[in-house]
Amino acid sequence: xxxxxxxxxxxxxxxxxxxxxxxxxxxxxxxxxxxxxxxxxxxxxxxxxxxxxxxxxxxxxxxxxxxxxxxxxxxxxxxxxxxxxxxxxxxxxxxxxxxxxxxxxxxxxxxxxxxxxxxxxxxxxxxxxxxxxxxxxxxxxxxxxxxxxxxxxxxxxxxxxxxxxxxxxxxxxxxxxxxxxxxxxxxxxxxxxxxxxxxxxxxxxxxxxxxxxxxxxxxxxxxxxxxxxxxxxxxxxxxxxxxxxxxxxxxxxxxxxxxxxxxxxxxxxxxxxxxxxxxxxxxxxxxxxxxxxxxxxxxxxxxxxxxxxxxxxxxxxxxxxxxxxxxxxxxxxxxxxxxxxxxxxxxxxxxxxxxxxxxxxxxxxxxxxxxxxxxxxx
Ligand code: PMP
Numbered sequence: 164x165x166x167x168x169x170x171x172x173x174x175x176x177x178x179x180x181x182x183x184x185x186x187x188x189x190x191x192x193x194x195x196x197x198x199x200x201x202x203x204x205x206x207x208x209x210x211x212x213x214x215x216x217x218x219x220x221x222x223x224x225x226x227x228x229x230x231x232x233x234x235x236x237x238x239x240x241x242x243x244x245x246x247x248x249x250x251x252x253x254x255x256x257x258x259x260x261x262x263x264x265x266x267x268x269x270x271x272x273x274x275x276x277x278x279x280x281x282x283x284x285x286x287x288x289x290x291x292x293x294x295x296x297x298x299x300x301x302x303x304x305x306x307x308x309x310x311x312x313x314x315x316x317x318x319x320x321x322x323x324x325x326x327x328x329x330x331x332x333x334x335x336x337x338x339x340x341x342x343x344x345x346x347x348x349x350x351x352x353x354x355x356x357x358x359x360x361x362x363x364x365x366x367x368x369x370x371x372x373x374x375x376x377x378x379x380x381x382x383x384x385x386x387x388x389x390x391x392x393x394x395x396x397x398x399x400x401x402x403x404x405x406x407x408x409x410x411x412x413x414x415x416x417x418x419x420x421x422x423x424x425x426x427x428x429x430x431x432x433x434x435x436x437x438x439x440x441x442x443x444x445x446x447x448x449x450x451x452x453x454x455x456x457x458x459x460x461x462x463x464x465x466x467x468x469x470x471x472x473x474x475x476x477x478x479x480x481x482x483x484x485x486x487x488x489x490x491x492x493x494x495x496x497x498x499x500x501x502x503x504x505x506x507x508x509x510x511x512x513x514x515x516x517x518x519x520x521x522x523x524x525x526x527x528x529x530x531x532x533x534x535x536x537x538x539x540x541x
Contacts, residue, residue, distance in 0.1 A: 180302055187299055195504035196525040201343070201374070201484050203406035204521035205455045208448075215444040222440035230436035237439050238263040240446040241414050245386060245399070248375075254387035261419040262389070265434060265442075269373055269400040269413025273300055273337075276396060276415070278428040280367045281306040281335045288333035290319060292512055294343045294371065309333055317345040317478055317486075321356035328357060332364035339371040340385065341378060344510045344517045346480030348382045358392055369396045373413075374482035376404035376456050377463065382481055386416055393418040403483060405445055405452050412442040459483050463520035469530050473537055488515040491540055499536040505529050 173182070189199050197204065207215075238260035245263075246256035266272040277300050281287050287301040288309040301308035311327045313319050319338075328336055338357060340349035354370055361368050370385040378384070385397050396417040402408040412434075415421075445452060466485045470477040475489035490496050493516050497509050505528055507518040518529055 187296060189508060190506065192501075192506050194501070194506050196521060196528055197506050198519040198521050198525060198529060199506045199508040199517075200408075201403060201482070201519045202408045203403065203455060203459065203483070204519070204525060205406060207406055208451055211445065211448045211451055214448055215441050218440040218444040219437055222436045226436060228436075229432045230434060230439055232432050234265060234434050234439050235260060237265060237434070237443050237446075240443055241265065242416075244446055244449055245416055248384060249386050252383045252387060254383070257390065258386075258416055261422065262416050263414060264417070264422045264425050265412060265414040266429070267411040267413070267433065267438065268402060269371070269398050269415075270296060270300075271411075271433070272398055272413045272415050273369070273371070274303065275425045275428050276367070276369060276398075277301065277304045277306065277335060279424045285334040286331065287335045287337065288328070288331055289337040289339065290324070290327075292317070292342075292344060292510065293337075293339045294373075295510070297337055297339075306334075313347075317342065317347045319347075319349055319353050321350075321353045324353055325356040325360035328360040328366065329363065333366055334364075335367045335369065336361060337369045337371060339373075341372075341374040341481035343373065343482065344484070344508070344512075345478045345486045346374075346482040346484060347478060348378055348481035349385075351383055351385065351388060354385045354388055354395075358388070358395055361394065365394065367394050367396065368392075369398060371398050373398070373400045374403055374484075375399055376453065377460055377483045378481040389416060389418070393420060396421060401442060401445060404456050405449070406455065407442070407445050407452075410438065410441045410445065412438060412445075456483075458523075459520050462523060462526040466518065466520055466526060466530070470533075473530075473534060484517055484519045486510075486515060486517045488512075490514045490516065495540075496533065496536050499539075500529065500532050503528070503532040505532055 241263045242258040242260050245258050249256045283305040286307045286309050288311055289297040290311040290313045298308040309331050358368050375384050396415050398415040400413040463480055467477045470487050475487045477485050477487040507516055510517055
């Protein structure tokens with residue numbers, strides 16, 4: 164049956180570059196510990212569920228009308244939220260609704276950016292191992308993807324990043340900080356060096372901070388670099404720290420002219436009234452939602468410490484997951500964990516796997532299962 168379906172697909176006049184390709188997506192298995200897509204594993208707290216329900220109920224009465232195309236209230240609330248983040252970094256809070264754009268997940272936000280600033284005949288560059296959707300976004304908007312390089316320990320050196328950008332002169336460069344799948348955060352010196360190198364080629368510089376809220380103390384967000392840098396964009400998402408992956412709300416901060424550019428490519432009314440109501444209610448309860456972030460960071464740090472004790476090589480992490488190497492047979496390890504009801508991520512790098520930091524119980528189950536697996540390997 165699968166073969167027949169493949170034959171019928173092949174008979175369609177599909178774009179050449181899509182032939183033989185597989186859709187992106189990690190396994191969605193209903194097991195006891197789902198630690199493979201970096202969600203918050205805590206359920207949405209009851210009072211937030213109530214607030215969302217109330218707002219969605221209110222929005223329901225006007226679903227006969229198209230939603231606010233400008234999602235004005237949501238942009239205001241996102242600006243206020245990011246301003247609080249800026250203040251926590253000791254920076255000034257100068258974002259307004261005009262600096263904010265949002266979409267159905269930061270994936271859609273990223274697609275809008277590339278539709279506006281990349282496209283046919285243009286190039287998109289990022290630095291693998293990094294978020295594996297970046298080349299797929301490029302393919303989707305008919306752009307060429309350029310794979311840069313990073314150090315063996317997954318860090319990025321400012322001079323090296325600048326040299327690579329000067330060499331390739333991409334139309335858009337994507338820095339991911341903290342980086343998925345490695346957890347590596349970038350210092351502001353790297354962002355600054357990238358922006359300066361990109362100045363000559365008028366390259367748009369995106370810093371994907373999907374995991375920004377999990378950064379270690381002392382690691383600042385790139386948000387404070389926005390003033391005076393009209394080609395810098397910082398993207399965020401409510402899918403991770405806000406425990407709202409199912410709500411599909413990603414956003415960005417940038418100069419107001421950048422958001423004007425994105426209005427040219429977005430589909431009409433792309434953010435449903437239900438989505439806007441959900442996100443606004445969640446933002447009104449950001450402190451409650453974010454209470455779990457500190458707990459998750461503790462488990463993240465615990466995973467790094469414990470994996471080292473097990474003789475493995477976890478990368479330092481500023482995110483809500485840990486990337487670790489030193490496995491003799493990553494597939495055997497992944498299968499052993501799954502047999503114990505623990506689903507983690509194989510990102511296709513030899514000897515390495517990635518695990519999301521969940522609750523204390525989930526982390527314990529993961530560490531215990533992995534310990535047993537390693538014993539069978541000796
Ligand atoms: N950027 C990075 C680095 C990610 O890891 C993810 C989700 N895995 C996203 C963007 C997209 O997330 P969402 O569309 O849910 O906002």
